[in-house]
Amino acid sequence: MNVYHPRLGAGLWLAGMLVIGILGGQALTKDWLETGFLALLPTGEQQPDIAKATTQHNQLSNRKVIWLAGAGTSQEAIAHAQKLKQQLEQSKLFNKVLLEFPQQQYIQQYQQLFPYRYQLLDTQTQALLAANPDQLIRQNLEILNSPIGQMQAADLERDPSLLFGRYFSAQNPIKLNLEQGIVVLSDRQRFWALLLTDLQDERLQLDKLETLSSLVDSATEQVKTAGGELLVSGMALFTAHGAQSAKQEISTVGIGSSLGIIVLLWATFRSVRPLLLSSIAIGSGLFAALVTCVLFFGKIHILTLVFGASLIGVADDYAQHFLSDSFGEKDWNPRKGLKFILPGLSLGLASNLLSYAGLGFSPFPGLQEVALFSAMGLLVAWLTVVLLFPLLLTGFSFDHQPGILKLTTYWEQRWPLWVFKHRRGLSLLLAVFVAGGLWRLTPQDDVRLLQSPPAELIRIADKIRSLFPMSPDNPFFLVSGKDQADWHQNEQRLLNRLDALKQQKALTAYEGLSNYWPDAGRQQQNYRLLKSALYDSGLLERYMTDLGFDRTAVQAELKRFAQAERNALTLPEWLATADETKRQLWLGCAQSRCQSTVALIGIKDMNVLTALQDLPGVAWVDQVESVSSLFARYRIRASGLLLVAFCLASLGLGLKFGWRNGATIMSVPVAALAVSLAMLGWFDQLFSLFNLFALLLVLGIGVDYGLFFFMAGDRRASTSLGVTLSALTTLLAFGLLAISSTEIVHAFGFTVTAGIVTALLSAPLIGLKVVYSPRRHERLHGCRR
Numbered sequence: 001m002n003v004y005h006p007r008l009g010a011g012l013w014l015a016g017m018l019v020i021g022i023l024g025g026q027a028l029t030k031d032w033l034e035t036g037f038l039a040l041l042p043t044g045e046q047q048p049d050i051a052k053a054t055t056q057h058n059q060l061s062n063r064k065v066i067w068l069a070g071a072g073t074s075q076e077a078i079a080h081a082q083k084l085k086q087q088l089e090q091s092k093l094f095n096k097v098l099l100e101f102p103q104q105q106y107i108q109q110y111q112q113l114f115p116y117r118y119q120l121l122d123t124q125t126q127a128l129l130a131a132n133p134d135q136l137i138r139q140n141l142e143i144l145n146s147p148i149g150q151m152q153a154a155d156l157e158r159d160p161s162l163l164f165g166r167y168f169s170a171q172n173p174i175k176l177n178l179e180q181g182i183v184v185l186s187d188r189q190r191f192w193a194l195l196l197t198d199l200q201d202e203r204l205q206l207d208k209l210e211t212l213s214s215l216v217d218s219a220t221e222q223v224k225t226a227g228g229e230l231l232v233s234g235m236a237l238f239t240a241h242g243a244q245s246a247k248q249e250i251s252t253v254g255i256g257s258s259l260g261i262i263v264l265l266w267a268t269f270r271s272v273r274p275l276l277l278s279s280i281a282i283g284s285g286l287f288a289a290l291v292t293c294v295l296f297f298g299k300i301h302i303l304t305l306v307f308g309a310s311l312i313g314v315a316d317d318y319a320q321h322f323l324s325d326s327f328g329e330k331d332w333n334p335r336k337g338l339k340f341i342l343p344g345l346s347l348g349l350a351s352n353l354l355s356y357a358g359l360g361f362s363p364f365p366g367l368q369e370v371a372l373f374s375a376m377g378l379l380v381a382w383l384t385v386v387l388l389f390p391l392l393l394t395g396f397s398f399d400h401q402p403g404i405l406k407l408t409t410y411w412e413q414r415w416p417l418w419v420f421k422h423r424r425g426l427s428l429l430l431a432v433f434v435a436g437g438l439w440r441l442t443p444q445d446d447v448r449l450l451q452s453p454p455a456e457l458i459r460i461a462d463k464i465r466s467l468f469p470m471s472p473d474n475p476f477f478l479v480s481g482k483d484q485a486d487w488h489q490n491e492q493r494l495l496n497r498l499d500a501l502k503q504q505k506a507l508t509a510y511e512g513l514s515n516y517w518p519d520a521g522r523q524q525q526n527y528r529l530l531k532s533a534l535y536d537s538g539l540l541e542r543y544m545t546d547l548g549f550d551r552t553a554v555q556a557e558l559k560r561f562a563q564a565e566r567n568a569l570t571l572p573e574w575l576a577t578a579d580e581t582k583r584q585l586w587l588g589c590a591q592s593r594c595q596s597t598v599a600l601i602g603i604k605d606m607n608v609l610t611a612l613q614d615l616p617g618v619a620w621v622d623q624v625e626s627v628s629s630l631f632a633r634y635r636i637r638a639s640g641l642l643l644v645a646f647c648l649a650s651l652g653l654g655l656k657f658g659w660r661n662g663a664t665i666m667s668v669p670v671a672a673l674a675v676s677l678a679m680l681g682w683f684d685q686l687f688s689l690f691n692l693f694a695l696l697l698v699l700g701i702g703v704d705y706g707l708f709f710f711m712a713g714d715r716r717a718s719t720s721l722g723v724t725l726s727a728l729t730t731l732l733a734f735g736l737l738a739i740s741s742t743e744i745v746h747a748f749g750f751t752v753t754a755g756i757v758t759a760l761l762s763a764p765l766i767g768l769k770v771v772y773s774p775r776r777h778e779r780l781h782g783c784r785r
Contacts, residue, residue, distance in 0.1 A: 078180060094198060113168070123170070129534070241453055356697070465602075474624055510598060631688060
């Protein structure tokens, strides 16, 4: 304060904001808003192989949107789907809109793989050839004499044993009904025409998410008007709903906090200048926080902005304390006011920054963003008050005593006396309340609590999954090997076990590359199996003769078989013919390690599947379970972090004010933390990692309030006004978070709200023995008599 000059401070503040403004003009012109759910989750703790597999596994599902147009007849359903296809293509949101079965693609694939037909055998054909070749011949005759035999007869001369037809059919494990080249599904009430779309970008910007939501709504209404029904599902719809909810909550929290602050400030100060100054402190803090986060992280998640909107109430605290101090004495001026409140403001800022730093140590990108956003916002708001307010408040004074000052003064005087009078009963009641609440507290670490989709969205997704069980589930297997042969052997071992579990109804289907592409060794085994079971045994010759083939045709087939002995289909060649879903299963070979994923569809029994990770080269990957386990581990670590922050705050206050006084100040956050946890238990609220980080903020706010009352001296009335206004504005922000539809955001807001209320009630008790000793109380009453 000896070297402080208002004009210099204001100049420094203006220069700093100009720099932030220039940086913001560059950073905020690009795509800086993140809306995807997966961006909130950590990736650094996963092994690189698993992280790569998880990313690739999620790529397709993130872009895929499934549409089912329903009607009373299949023809009506197809008509609805055809109109819908035109509407989706015009939207320009999708790079692929698939309605008709891609015949040309399958014809091309058939032609490219056909030369290797003697090396490509499906699992069922291999088993028949090894155990009972005559049974395979009998099945062929049944097929040729069935209604679909006409389709098979077209290739009978080139593939008399129908081996390649069997292999090609096995590449689609779930059989679908086609009408006019369109997949038609059915249940008891309706027929459903299937339409598949792939979004152009798996990370849609907010405006495109809104466009997608509007498109779904309008398409649903049009199909309904035409007498049909439309079901739509996809990860993008869940993301769109989450982004829309976050956008609404930003508006609710931001507008609610702003209006509350305006009302409180006007009712208290009755002047435009305090409103403008508070707006400058809040606005500069939020803008600096946004720019810093975008520069540091590249993007900022929309959920961070939900928490950032709640920062309005906290960032205004410093302005409230400064302005409220003007009612502390008659000859008040900005320099004198700053000198008095600066130690409290600085220590309060330090405790808050320490609390937010705790969030930064978590492995979750979302929490790291919240930590940096909040810390930067508070720092710049503090700097605005310290550097700018003294100049802009020069010559300004209040010529009234606000009504709220009378109320806070009365409360600050009467409340501690009442508590002191009933301290024994209140202490017992508090102990029972806290113990009972902690007893009822149950941790929940499910990562799915990060999203709270509406029941209708979940119902539609479940309905589509029951009609069209083709979308892979979240868990999958990662299969590794030291080379392609070792990988192929490991995956084949896994697929054999999965086939047995499929027969036991533990899952509906699975997708593994080695089911479709046999390695070089397996291709030679297939060829030799055919040679011994059909060709050398004469069984094929008798079968062809019985079908009416002449000797020339039989010899031609034997010659083609002999010439194909050295044929070998490499994996890159096979992948070039495969569809995108199957190509995504292959992760490649690098550093003497080949890897693939095995996708699972329609999981019914998770336990029997997880037991398969004991197989060589097989790892079970369940992103939901692994991140939930990570939540649980870091919840325990966050408890330790909370204890460390508590010890550091106690140490700092003890060194500054003495150990006894430090303990007195720390009693405020201790009470706030205890009551917050108890409230979570009594009201059956979510208790997770995020609540503990909310408690870090409660710790900082509690220390802040305790400090101001401890240092108030003879300015307890103005201090009470500042703390009360600060608490009310903060409650407006975090109280509005508590009404969020997202479970974790709601729990965060509920925890902080309970802590702030408790800190507000506890802080005036600081200094009770000094200011309200029984002897002084008697003197006060004696004077009044």
